[in-house]
Amino acid sequence: MEWRRFHTLLTPDEMGQADRITIRRGVSGFVLMKAAGNRVAEAALKMIGDIGTGGTCRIACLGGPGNNGGDAFVAAELLRRSGHSVVVHTLSKPECLSGDAALAAGYYEGTVEPLDTFEPEKTDLVIDGLLGAGLSRPIEGDVAALIARTNTAAPRLLAIDLPSGVSGKSGAILGDAFQAERTVSFFRAKPGHFLEPGRTRCGSVDIRQIGIEANVLDTIRPKAFLNQPELWRLQLNLPAGAGHKYDRGHAVVFSGPALKTGAARLAANAALRAGAGLVTLLSPPNAILVNASHLTAVMLRKCEGSGDLGEILVDHRFNAFVLGPGFGTGERVRDYARLVLEAGRALVLDADGISAFSDVRNILFDNEKQPSEGEGVRLVLTPHAGEFARLFPDIAEADRLSKLDRARQAAERANAVIVLKGRDTVIASPDGRAVINANGTPWLATAGTGDVLSGIIAAQLAQGMPAFEAAAAGVWMHGRAAELFGPGLTAEELAGQLPRVFVELMEA
Ligand SMILES: NC(=O)C1=CN([C@@H]2O[C@H](COP(=O)(O)OP(=O)(O)OC[C@H]3O[C@@H](n4cnc5c(N)ncnc54)[C@H](O)[C@@H]3O)[C@@H](O)[C@H]2O)[C@@H](O)CC1
Ligand SMILES: [K+]
Numbered sequence: 001m002e003w004r005r006f007h008t009l010l011t012p013d014e015m016g017q018a019d020r021i022t023i024r025r026g027v028s029g030f031v032l033m034k035a036a037g038n039r040v041a042e043a044a045l046k047m048i049g050d051i052g053t054g055g056t057c058r059i060a061c062l063g064g065p066g067n068n069g070g071d072a073f074v075a076a077e078l079l080r081r082s083g084h085s086v087v088v089h090t091l092s093k094p095e096c097l098s099g100d101a102a103l104a105a106g107y108y109e110g111t112v113e114p115l116d117t118f119e120p121e122k123t124d125l126v127i128d129g130l131l132g133a134g135l136s137r138p139i140e141g142d143v144a145a146l147i148a149r150t151n152t153a154a155p156r157l158l159a160i161d162l163p164s165g166v167s168g169k170s171g172a173i174l175g176d177a178f179q180a181e182r183t184v185s186f187f188r189a190k191p192g193h194f195l196e197p198g199r200t201r202c203g204s205v206d207i208r209q210i211g212i213e214a215n216v217l218d219t220i221r222p223k224a225f226l227n228q229p230e231l232w233r234l235q236l237n238l239p240a241g242a243g244h245k246y247d248r249g250h251a252v253v254f255s256g257p258a259l260k261t262g263a264a265r266l267a268a269n270a271a272l273r274a275g276a277g278l279v280t281l282l283s284p285p286n287a288i289l290v291n292a293s294h295l296t297a298v299m300l301r302k303c304e305g306s307g308d309l310g311e312i313l314v315d316h317r318f319n320a321f322v323l324g325p326g327f328g329t330g331e332r333v334r335d336y337a338r339l340v341l342e343a344g345r346a347l348v349l350d351a352d353g354i355s356a357f358s359d360v361r362n363i364l365f366d367n368e369k370q371p372s373e374g375e376g377v378r379l380v381l382t383p384h385a386g387e388f389a390r391l392f393p394d395i396a397e398a399d400r401l402s403k404l405d406r407a408r409q410a411a412e413r414a415n416a417v418i419v420l421k422g423r424d425t426v427i428a429s430p431d432g433r434a435v436i437n438a439n440g441t442p443w444l445a446t447a448g449t450g451d452v453l454s455g456i457i458a459a460q461l462a463q464g465m466p467a468f469e470a471a472a473a474g475v476w477m478h479g480r481a482a483e484l485f486g487p488g489l490t491a492e493e494l495a496g497q498l499p500r501v502f503v504e505l506m507e508a
Pocket of ligand 1: 016
């Protein structure tokens with residue numbers, strides 16, 4: 001399927017597979033390494049151009065024991081030939097290298113010195129080829145000290161594949177890691193380029209091609225992607241010319257009690273802006289007046305308990321629900337969630353809606369499993385890290401798991417789409433597919449933005465989008481809206497940016 005080629009993320013193991021398939025097809029490993037070294041040298045020359053001296057630059061290349069070091073030797077030779085002053089500082093003696101890395105060391109004709117002579121203060125550019133995809137344990141001792149000293153000196157630093165110390169699989173820092181200004185990686189990005197804290201350590205990431213053909217992905221069959229519109233744009237229901245508001249679904253948001261209604265209204269207004277044909281806010285009686293005084297296009301209806309909700313659910317036009325924002329965590333959440341799911345409707349469970357199941361997790365998981373057989377997933381859970389840990393404590397505590405794997409395991413257990421929020425939000429489906437979201441701004445970390453996200457996702461569900469795509473699209477639109485607004489964002493302004501987001505999606 002074509003979508004598999006878009007924005008694929010490969011773990012270091014999968015990247016190794018891509019490498020091996022390519023070599024089996026007759027391209028030698030050293031040819032790939034020379035291409036990689038070339039891409040690194042090109043990036044370095046661009047950075048040197050930014051420095052703007054126009055003359056010779058002092059470049060220190062740090063070379064490790066594996067092929068990451070091999071790439072550094074190739075880049076060093078090309079930069080040396082460009083007239084720059086290059087020294088390769090190696091962790092182990094070049095004669096100890098083997099395979100392609102040894103060939104690369106032989107290709108280099110310049111100065112080699114041990115790592116301990118490297119002085120970050122006396123370079124214009126550092127190229128980090130110490131460790132890449134082969135990082136297998138925490139960095140310790142002299143190398144850790146060198147990384148700390150380098151980060152303090154803060155030279156301009158270009159990382160090859162990954163900043164040494166960043167796990168390509170998880171984005172975790174093993175021991176310590178360089179802070180790069182730029183990272184050049186090859187063929188496809190890795191989860192560690194987009195999962196924190198690795199993402200921050202990478203600086204800006206350039207993915208460059210080195211001669212590995214895209215069709216190796218047909219064999220590898222990766223299931224992780226960067227969240228980009230190409231993954232879900234075709235399922236996005238932009239209103240058609242002859243369309244009717246009922247074609248675009250009817251989203252329903254449960255309001256909290258009188259003093260806690262704002263969160264639900266944020267979700268409801270966002271659902272309307274995000275494309276639901278109609279939106280109804282279900283309000284407890286004591287909050288009807290306050291809700292009525294704040295709503296115009298969103299409709300309002302009293303819902304006092306399970307009986308009222310049961311009557312509402314008889315009408316099949318109410319097709320996507322949001323439960324949790326400002327709602328409180330009592331028995332009522334659990335009843336409502338059960339009724340909505342048993343009635344076969346889509347449900348976004350957020351905030352209090354998630355916390356309400358902390359002590360009775362299995363009820364939620366069992367409820368969701370039975371009715372959904374063969375019907376596709378209808379439950380979307382949108383926890384931040386704290387809510388996630390309450391619902392999936394064992395998964396949250398498993399240090400060896402990446403955020404991607406945590407979200408995947410939770411999705412499988414709950415038979416729900418999991419939106420594990422943060423700067424690096426991960427969206428995972430029970431079938432193993434997962435995306436990492438990378439847009440948005442730090443201004444999103446403000447009260448109420450999560451409520452808006454729930455509403456945006458519900459709007460896509462109301463329009464019939466499958467749950468995984470609805471969640472991925474909702475998270476992306478939410479992040480893009482924040483980018484378009486810029487600094488000073490509050491949750492109230494987010495939905496107002498959605499028209500510009502739709503224009504971009506329609507024009508692209
Ligand atoms: N498709 C590919 O896979 C390609 C890979 N290339 C390069 O090859 C790299 C991967 O090469 P390798 O698999 O040789 O791995 P690395 O070069 O990243 O490192 C592996 C070596 O580091 C040692 N090591 C691991 N963790 C350590 C630690 N904490 N402290 C000290 N030593 C440690 C290992 O024992 C092993 O000797 C990539 O990052 C990339 O730069 C490129 O040459 C081009 C193609
Ligand atoms: K590196």
